[in-house]
Amino acid sequence: MKIAAVIFDAFGTLARITRPTHPYGQLLREGKRQGRKFSPDDMQNLMTHKLSISQAAAWFGIQVSPDRLHLLEQALKEELASIEPFPDALEAIAMLRAAGMRTAICSNLAMPYGPAIQQIFPNLDGYSFSYRVGAMKPSPIIYRHACDLLGVRPGNDFGGDGRVVMIGDSARCDRDGPRRCGISGFLLRRGHSDGFSSLTDFARVVLAYQ
Structure with missing residues (x-):
């Protein structure tokens, strides 16, 4: 056939990705430092919803300062540019x-x-x-x-x-x-x-x- x-x-x-920065992974680690435990559903939520870095932080209940959010968004831009x-x-x-x-x-x-x-x-x-x-x-x-x-x-x-x-x-x-x-x-x-x-x-x- x-x-x-x-x-x-x-x-x-x-x-x-030639220069990985793992921005979403950094965000989840930020949550871990705040006492949030990793969940088996974390990756599925990231992959099946339309979540920017700031939206993902809100989704997971992770507190991120404006300066830290800027660094995460910059890391994302650098990773995307390296594809x-x-x-x-x-x-x-x-x-x-x-x-x-x-x-x-x-x-x-x-x-x-x-x-x-x-x-x-x-x-x-x-x-x-x-x-x-x-x-x-x-x-x-x-x-x-x-x-x-x-x-x-x-x-x-x-x-x-x-x-x-x-x-x-x-x-x-x-x-x-x-x-x-x-x-x-x-x-x-x-x-x-x-x-x-x-x-x-x-x-x-x-x-x-x-």
């Missing part, structure tokens, strides 16, 4: 789009990171970000949202429209999670023999099915 659309993970797959695409990501997307392939990004992101990713990878057919969808990978909700944006349905029951494939650097979120939804998930492992070692190799395999 031909491939109708390709979904990519964002960080670790298409792009990387760079992997060279093979730009090449792979160009190959697929030149062939008329529908493409999307599906990623677990806090709100400020979405626009940065879209700026680096503009004009794709869909951007399914957890803070917009309200669900994180490997929830089926976010994969189905990506497919809706692409105008395709996961699984083999859509009348010859073609398979949907996804690739990323997480076995749990980008290979196994999609497969449970009828999306063919693949693992990217740059520099390793198992999985795909580059996105350009992956793109060539996808195009070979067309």
